[in-house]
Amino acid sequence: MSETAAPTGAQADVAALVPRLLRICGEDGVLTDTARRRTYESDGLTHHRAVPGVVVLPTTADQVAAVVRLCAENGVPFVPRGAGTGLSAGALPHTEGVLLVTSRMRRVIEVDVENECAVVEPGVANLDVTRAAAPYGYYYAPDPSSQQVCSVGGNVAENSGGAHCLKYGFTVNHVRGLDIVTPSGEQVSLGGKSPGAHGYDLIGAFVGSEGTLGVATRVTVGLTRSPERTVTLLSAFTSMNAGGQAVSSIISAGVLPSAVEMMDALAIEAAEKAVACDYPEGAAAVLVVELDGPAAEVDAQRAEVTRLCEEAGAFETRTATGADERARIWKGRKSAFAAVGRISPAYIVQDGVVPRTALPEVLRRITELSAASGIRVANVFHAGDGNLHPLVLFDDAEPGAGERAEEVSGAILDLCIEHGGSITGEHGVGVDKACKMPRMYGPDDLATFDLFRRALDPDGIANPDKLLPTPRLCGEQPGVRRGVHPLVESGRAEQF
């Protein structure tokens, strides 16, 4: 395995670049004073912090290219940043580098209904694409819970998904065109309104590259026709096993719900305390299933899903068709993370994936881990695709509790790997999981990832020390979060 190339000794002092950065981005586009730079010291994974050498806020692709070219000429690293909601410290600044923030590139350039696509700048918030498309009966399908805030550029970099990616896929399935600035500062246009670009699928490889292959400066995304009907079901079970069984039967019956979400007793309890979601009493597990599509299909599927849940042992199933009723069902699910933050002084959010058939076994092992360590784990997850988001609860005032929580959280990831899953389903590798990569991939696999990275970034200046393990990195602590996430608290985001 090879390491990410560190910037060479030729690296210039970032402060020396400031006059030229000012010429490129203007007075209001360059932040140098410490207090303002400090506001960018972390992304959504707040315990990783570094104050950026300088912050630039370009407004055009030309400015981005000029900034990156300047970095390339001087061997200065740069870190792209969108809205900073990432949960793997992917946008963690470089103290000797340029933080390139896209927040002033927020134009929806075009909504092209005839071609079912939108062309946007990278700083546009995910939800703003849907807002722009809604009047025409369309929406932008990838819906991370942070969608009110997170940027399309960040979504591209993380290949973000949401509760509805079970049916509609991730960001990569919706990007048709990308303008990028390469790590050498060149502007390249890939694809466009036609869904099939030719040559190597560089768009497919750029999506999910976490800012290590350059900066996306313009994105053409496909839009999805709003479904004729949407129905949300809430099914309550007396055991997680029964709930898991229902998920399996629904999927293998050929029904493809747009979302299948599951919560365990602890998560339900927290949600009840926080938002009084009024889920069926005595439920050890609830399943939220959403169906959408042509009305006749949805009606047929809804009957079938209800039957399958009953067969699996559901003691109550509620169905909601109106927007308000559906929102009530989602309320408990969507508030679960914030709610857990209220019943525990501190917690770690994990993001791992297991094959769906391994869910019952993995959940059982998580219960055992929890019992053996005395650390409580609440489970709220995307059951349809096996994407777990266990919340490992602990009291940081208690000596040693944090370490034990980290052990449990790490052991859960080990379970994912052991069962042939993944160390991340949506939050990305970033800094946080770079050191876990060797658990999932062999040295040759990692070296091959690095070959690709170096093909586009031979000098290693694009978001260095992210995504692939380096010795410098691999002593960091996994993510600990205290209380409620600030974005959730301010009502600007729901979690996961």
Place this chain on the structure above:
Amino acid sequence: MTLAGEPGTDDRAPRRGTGADAVGGLVPARVARPESTEALGRVMAAAAREGSAVVARGNGTALDWGGLPRRLDLLVDTAGLSWIEHIAGDLVVEVGAGTPVAELYGVLAAAGQRLSMDPVRAGGTVGGMVATGVSGPRRLLGGALRDLVIGMTVVRADGVVARSGGRVVKNVAGYDLAKLHTGGLGTLGVIASVALRLHPLPPALRVVSRATPSHEHAERALAELRRSTVVPSAVELDRPPEGPGHLRVVLEGTPDGVGARVAETARILGGDPEVADALPEGWGVLPAEGTLALVSVPPAESVRAAVRVGGLSGAAGATAHVTGSLPAGALYVSFPPGAGAEAVGAVADGVRSVPGWSMTLLRAEPHVHTAGVDLWGEVPGLPLMRAVKDSFDPRHRLAPGRFAGGI
């Protein structure tokens, strides 16, 4: 590489190549048939030591795709890499590159599942299908082939075996290198196996079709289908040289649900269309002979593009059959065997002159190659593609010349 197996292994010795093994007129000196991914790694490592140029062969149904290789020393036959590991409960299959596509589809169908895309060639292998990377008409719901590949094991030019992705659908760990190899025509590595996302077979399928009376009708129907909420899996135009051709709309769903969608689709198409509950014979399969091209355009311009291809061909004294997915803006243009290079070139130039349109010659007949017709046109991002090639295959030994820009 000598004509002995690798010492210390059970590897079978490569055999001498014959005329039947030729690719683009080049007869390989040797043909190896590794029986495992590791053996493939050894074969490739030996080829690297000797500086041999390598082309992989599945069932040989698409060896004539892309540019002519400039050099060929070793042909790697993937027939020994034929295995299927179907994890039915997870709707995932991992499959060896040499597995016949028909066998894979058979195994999946027996379990009530499928890979939800239509292969464009009969008789191919999974590795060949992925390396050529194109998809037939049913791509509007599950996506195209690239959207269904969730993991891949590739043997690099230097013999190193590397995996990316995995066996779970949701996974963002590491670069998605499989995207580069899908459609890469074997120029970045030899695909050893792929993991694919599956879907259950839909309980009900209907094909609503009619001869379209005019292009205006086809255009109107496409626009109205887009505005509707019938959610088709495919909207195909099949336009023979005489035009204006047939429209076929595929609807998949439940027996109870599909009826209303059929009625609405029939209303949109008008003229009392035919409704079948099975796909027509040869659905999605493109002609096995003659020059074949893929035209990509913004979806709303699909019908216009089909008409323009017809017009350009006629003007150049050739005939062209156009089929393809209208909402995906992906049209296949089949020229009959023997169609002149000049005509093919004229159609390509005419299509490429429209902003936002592209035309790639997927398979050109020998005389089209000889005439020097440009298979690719302008490829945005070509310098980046070269950089990727240079890092994966620095000595340009993998099917050199087959890809865009002589890659």
